[in-house]
Amino acid sequence: MKPRQSDNKTPSLSDLVQCEESSSSLSDNDLSAQFSLSSAPSYVLSIGFTKEEAFKWSGISKDTVVMEEASSLEEAVKKHKEIGYDIFILRAFAYQDLISFLYQVKTWDITPSVVVVYKELSSWEISFLYRAGCGQCIYEACGWEEEVKQAVLRLRRLRQIEKENERLKVGLTEANNRLKEKNRKLNEFTAVVAHDLRGPLAGINMKLEYIVDEINNLAKVEIKKLLESALFSTERVLEVLRCLYQITKESISIKER
Incomplete structure (x- = not known):
């Protein structure tokens, strides 16, 4: 897979906010229609299961998400350095390994959002995962696949808002510099x-x-x-x-x- 390229078209901040307010559980197709996301897919890395499995149980559209897989956290780190993913979905890893990985993620230049799917974690362990930077923890029980799908959609929207804010920040900085020069x-x-x-x-x-x-x-x-x-x-x-x-x-x- 080639390193990702920057998106050519970024939705406006007003569009993003309007979409966020319109529904808390938009379908993948609805989101694509509002943002034209087919031309700006998110890059998702599944760790602990195959990308085919992820597409199958999550129902996420291949038009809006570029899904890759990694068999280990070490492989995930290597792939992220090459590609720069937006979202990680982790499943079936030991708690201590997850904590170490999340703190490592914080040191990266491109920091992905992280979704953790777990079976046996205590409430305080989940609390520490969130404190370490986890975007969402999902208990692997009935309906967890739909929760993962909604988590990915929500994190995609948030990251797009962040990108738009960054673009606006750069624009304001440039405008201020031009004003200072004038x-x-x-x-x-x-x-x-x-x-x-x-x-x-x-x-x-x-x-x-x-x-x-x-x-x-x-x-x-x-x-x-x-x-x-x-x-x-x-x-x-x-x-x-x-x-x-x-x-x-x-x-x-x-x-x-």
């Missing part, structure tokens, strides 16, 4: 504009103050020269403002396209 450029632009305006305005202010203070001591020629210089500085300010207006106008035009 703010940085805006701050740089604002600093440049402020610098280009401050110089001419300071010159105008200085010349006008000088004229006001020395109006009685200045000849008309000197006053005219100072005013012409102030007028030139005013034209520089207007040119900066015209450029700023043009940039803003073009930016608005691009956003409206």
Whole structure:
């Protein structure tokens, strides 16, 4: 079996939540219809029984689940490193082996959900299995096959929600980074504009103050020269403002396209 590829199409979070609320026991076909899961199957590894047995007693559709099998926990670890499964279904293993395996699962980069089918476990052992990370423990009694099926469907929905949340998180992070970059450029632009305006305005202010203070001591020629210089500085300010207006106008035009 080749290593799994990432799904091309991920259902939206609203679709997932709507499906979760609509029914607590959706059939495999119903789930496939709502999510188009045939194009995005879950990868399930059965450990302790064959995949043919799993398909037979669970009723899970082969269109929505890629089922593989492993004869031992060691083989399961090896296969998971190659494929990266979504769900493990374990059956007929010693309690201590299950605990060790569950704690090992927590250290993996891709952590699968785990369903344990058991015959002889005490209540405190089951409690410890859940604390160790077990997704669901199912007692092997009448109707346990249907419980496994529903557990797989539920865990599939949860994992899809997790994937969608992760996708949204990545999108928000990228959007925040783009916003930070835009703010940085805006701050740089604002600093440049402020610098280009401050110089001419300071010159105008200085010349006008000088004229006001020395109006009685200045000849008309000197006053005219100072005013012409102030007028030139005013034209520089207007040119900066015209450029700023043009940039803003073009930016608005691009956003409206």
